[in-house]
Amino acid sequence: MILHFIKKGVLKNRLSMLLLCIALLLSTQAIEAVEVIVNANTVGRLKDSNELRAIFSLRTLYWINGERIKVFVLPDNNVVHKAFVKEKLGMFPHQLRRTWDRMTYTGTGQPPVTVGSITEMLDKVQHTNNAIGYIDRRIENESIHYFDVQ
Amino acid sequence: MNRFIILMFSNILCMACLLSFSVCAQESAIASESVIDAPAQEENRLWENLKKTWKDDIQVHGFLSQGLFSSSGNNVYGKSKDSVSAGLTEVGLNISYQALNNLSLAAQGMYRRAGATTGDAGEVTLDFAFFDLNFLKLQKGRIGVRGGRIKNPWGLYNETRDVAFTHSTIFLPLAYFERSRTLFLALDGGQLYADYNTAIGDFSFKFNYGWMDADDKELLGAIINDPTASGRFVSDPGFVTQLRYEILGGEYVFALSYASLDLSYQAMNAGDPYSKMVAHFDSFMISGQYNGEKFSFAGEYNLQWNKFSDIRLGVPDSSPISERWYVEAGYRFLDNFQATLRYDSSVRDKSDRYGRGLEAKTGGLLPAHLMYAQDVVFGLRWDITPSWMVRAEYHRVYGTAAISLQDNPDVSQTTKNWNIYALQVAFRF
Numbered sequence: 001m002i003l004h005f006i007k008k009g010v011l012k013n014r015l016s017m018l019l020l021c022i023a024l025l026l027s028t029q030a031i032e033a034v035e036v037i038v039n040a041n042t043v044g045r046l047k048d049s050n051e052l053r054a055i056f057s058l059r060t061l062y063w064i065n066g067e068r069i070k071v072f073v074l075p076d077n078n079v080v081h082k083a084f085v086k087e088k089l090g091m092f093p094h095q096l097r098r099t100w101d102r103m104t105y106t107g108t109g110q111p112p113v114t115v116g117s118i119t120e121m122l123d124k125v126q127h128t129n130n131a132i133g134y135i136d137r138r139i140e141n142e143s144i145h146y147f148d149v150q
Numbered sequence: 151m152n153r154f155i156i157l158m159f160s161n162i163l164c165m166a167c168l169l170s171f172s173v174c175a176q177e178s179a180i181a182s183e184s185v186i187d188a189p190a191q192e193e194n195r196l197w198e199n200l201k202k203t204w205k206d207d208i209q210v211h212g213f214l215s216q217g218l219f220s221s222s223g224n225n226v227y228g229k230s231k232d233s234v235s236a237g238l239t240e241v242g243l244n245i246s247y248q249a250l251n252n253l254s255l256a257a258q259g260m261y262r263r264a265g266a267t268t269g270d271a272g273e274v275t276l277d278f279a280f281f282d283l284n285f286l287k288l289q290k291g292r293i294g295v296r297g298g299r300i301k302n303p304w305g306l307y308n309e310t311r312d313v314a315f316t317h318s319t320i321f322l323p324l325a326y327f328e329r330s331r332t333l334f335l336a337l338d339g340g341q342l343y344a345d346y347n348t349a350i351g352d353f354s355f356k357f358n359y360g361w362m363d364a365d366d367k368e369l370l371g372a373i374i375n376d377p378t379a380s381g382r383f384v385s386d387p388g389f390v391t392q393l394r395y396e397i398l399g400g401e402y403v404f405a406l407s408y409a410s411l412d413l414s415y416q417a418m419n420a421g422d423p424y425s426k427m428v429a430h431f432d433s434f435m436i437s438g439q440y441n442g443e444k445f446s447f448a449g450e451y452n453l454q455w456n457k458f459s460d461i462r463l464g465v466p467d468s469s470p471i472s473e474r475w476y477v478e479a480g481y482r483f484l485d486n487f488q489a490t491l492r493y494d495s496s497v498r499d500k501s502d503r504y505g506r507g508l509e510a511k512t513g514g515l516l517p518a519h520l521m522y523a524q525d526v527v528f529g530l531r532w533d534i535t536p537s538w539m540v541r542a543e544y545h546r547v548y549g550t551a552a553i554s555l556q557d558n559p560d561v562s563q564t565t566k567n568w569n570i571y572a573l574q575v576a577f578r579f
Contacts, residue, residue: 053399054347062287068251076536077486091399092443093485097536098316099400101578105313106301107256107278108343110209110246 034084035138036147037122039131043067046147053089055132057099058109063130071112072124072133080118080136088134207248215240215314215576223568224550225557226321227265230570238574239263240312242277252284252294260312266556267368277301277312278336291346300341302334303356303392304407305435305450311335314576318448318480318488319529319543321572324496324552325435325452325474332366333411333431337390351397358390364413371555373458374424375516381422383429386412403439408432426460446480470499486533490543494525496551519566523549538577545570 036052038044044063046052054060055069062068074081076093085093103109115121118135125133126143138146217238219230228237244258257279263272280298301309310316311326322328339360346353364383371377388411395404410432417425433454440447454472461467478492497503498521505518529543550564558564 050347050349054352057352057399059291059345059347059352061284061292062251064289066251066287068248082485089399091401092441094482095400095441098441101313101316102310104211105213105242105244105258105316106309107244107246107258107280108282108296110248110254111211 033137034080034087034134035136036084036088036132036134037125037144038133038147039125039127039129040143040145041129042131042145049088049090052147053091056085056089056096056112058103058111067130070128070131072115072121072128072131073112074118074121074134075114075116080134083136084134208245210243210245211579212243213240213313213315213576213578214242215574217320218573219570220572221568221570223565224553225265226553226570226572228557235265237263237265239272240314242312244277252287254282256280256282262312265554266559267554280341288346290348291344293342293344296341296343297339299336299338300358300360301336302358302362302390302409303394304334304390304409304433305452306403306405306437306439306448308334313578314574315539315578318446318478318490318531319492319527320541320574321525321527321543321545321570323450323474323476323478323492324494324523324525325450325476327474327496328552328554329366329368329372331368332363333369333385333413334390334409335363337362337388339387351395351402352399354392354394354396356392356394359387360389361385361387362411364411368554368556373429374427374461375561376424377559379422379424380419381415381417381424383413384416386414388412401441403437403441405435405437407435407437423462427462428459430457430459431455444482446482448478448480449476451475470501473497473500488531488533490527490529490531492525492527492529494523494527496523496525496549498522498551516561517550517564517566519549519551519564520561521549521551523547523551525552537579538575540573540575542573543571545572 042063043065051060056071056073058071060069076097082093085091085096089096100111104111113124115124115133121133122135122141122144125131126141215238216236217227219226219228219235219237220233221230222232225231226235228235230237239262241261242258244256246254246256248254258277259274260277261272261274262268263270276299278299278301280296280300282294282296284292284294286293303309305325307317307322307326311322311331314320337358337360339358341359342357344355362385364385366383370379370383388409390407390409392405392407396402411430413429415424415427431454433452435450435452437450438448452472452474454474455469456472457467457469459467474496476492476494478490480488480490482488499507502508502521505521508516508521509518524547526546527543529541531539531541533539547568547570549566550558553564555561
């Protein structure tokens with residue numbers, strides 16, 4: 001009887017472990033597909049991750065037509081932000097934060113606008129001219145463009 | 151002044167070279183770029199710009215921190231010796247306005263309470279306030295000027311020394327001498343800046359020229375060791391300049407900083423014995439930093455040539471060379487949890503490293519350990535959220551070169567071997 005219960009418990013554990021693994025796999029898959037997006041009116045093009053890094057580090061401030069770039073980001077501890085910074089910029093969030101803080105608290109630059117969610121990010125990039133941001137999957141939307149950066 | 155003119159010329163020459171390179175780079179870049187969404191929507195854009203409210207371009211940010219200190223032997227930030235002091239409070243609020251595509255305005259107000267130096271009520275100051283005109287936009291960089299009150303780019307931390315989040319430990323390394331904080335913090339004048347991004351890294355250059363805030367009792371006290379002096383220091387025009395090189399978005403940071411400052415004593419009454427005193431500082435700092443995913447390392451080396459002339463009758467002129475350096479290692483156990491270990495050294499006069507000269511000269515009135523400090527620091531930092539942070543640290547200190555003379559007015563009561571325990575909570579937005 002006792003053995004039966006133990007077995008049942010083990011089985012239950014295994015099942016939950018399996019579910020956890022699937023969930024983890026799915027979530028990493030979702031994060032792997034971070035996509036850089038820009039407002040559809042944006043004029044410009046990125047050649048490589050160096051240029052993308054320069055934009056998010058606020059070293060490149062203007063698109064090629066001279067318009068000022070509006071950068072949107074998720075909070076530092078957001079998983080999509082962490083994945084974006086690591087995969088698309090080849091950096092770590094604390095490096096970006098150091099750069100942004102130096103500009104913010106010396107008045108020499110405005111840091112990117114932090115949005116609370118992917119939905120808000122999508123909304124901001126869609127409705128702000130010259131905006132750039134990122135989302136966690138590719139969706140069909142006419143008011144944004146994707147940047148495919150190597 | 152002569153040195154300034156020479157430096158200015160060489161800088162202008164550098165700028166000209168930079169400019170010609172950049173313009174070539176820009177032209178070729180434009181030629182190879184193809185533009186997406188070419189259908190010009192000039193009219194639309196014009197209309198959009200008109201509709202856009204000015205509020206989009208205004209940002210407000212701030213920070214706040216409170217420290218708690220306990221020490222043995224000497225006081226830090228208030229009466230911390232064998233007691234607990236909550237003597238360090240820093241609050242800042244700033245506003246920035248992107249007025250035009252290439253013109254912005256920014257200002258920051260600060261409230262600071264730092265032991266006896268500011269008194270219990272603390273001080274409110276205008277930390278910076280300037281206009282920023284980016285007059286040359288390049289594909290790979292920019293050149294511009296700032297005018298007003300501007301933070302001084304000196305070492306890795308001086309510009310943001312009062313913002314707890316921006317440095318790894320509660321106490322800054324000894325090279326960021328607390329006694330000369332006011333002097334180095336900012337200047338009223340102008341800044342020429344240039345940024346240039348290359349495939350092998352990003353360069354930033356800043357050149358500040360103007361008047362420092364030299365009216366600081368802590369600084370005056372450290373030079374003349376006489377609390378009865380009634381006058382104050384005023385600054386003559388000086389400069390602070392920095393060349394910074396960052397690789398991979400700041401994974402590696404290298405910087406060279408140089409400051410040249412002139413002060414003269416302004417007497418308040420006719421009989422003031424210090425009325426002719428002048429001071430000159432040339433300070434050089436080399437900095438290196440590595441910011442990895444888990445590990446981080448930093449080291450800075452500072453040499454400062456000090457010159458004190460006509461201090462008072464009977465006191466000979468002196469020109470000590472100060473040497474300060476540290477090495478620091480950090481490890482991130484988690485993305486938001488970090489440990490830091492640092493060895494820090496400060497010597498006020500390289501020719502009197504152990505202070506024996508000072509002790510002999512003053513007949514034992516001033517203890518030798520006022521001339522040096524070595525500090526081993528261990529700290530832990532936890533970033534609870536991106537806005538809230540708490541950290542704790544322990545210092546094992548040998549020497550008193552860095553103590554505040556306002557907090558420790560009786561130097562005969564100071565101790566060579568001592569400890570500091572510190573706790574800090576900080577917020578930013």
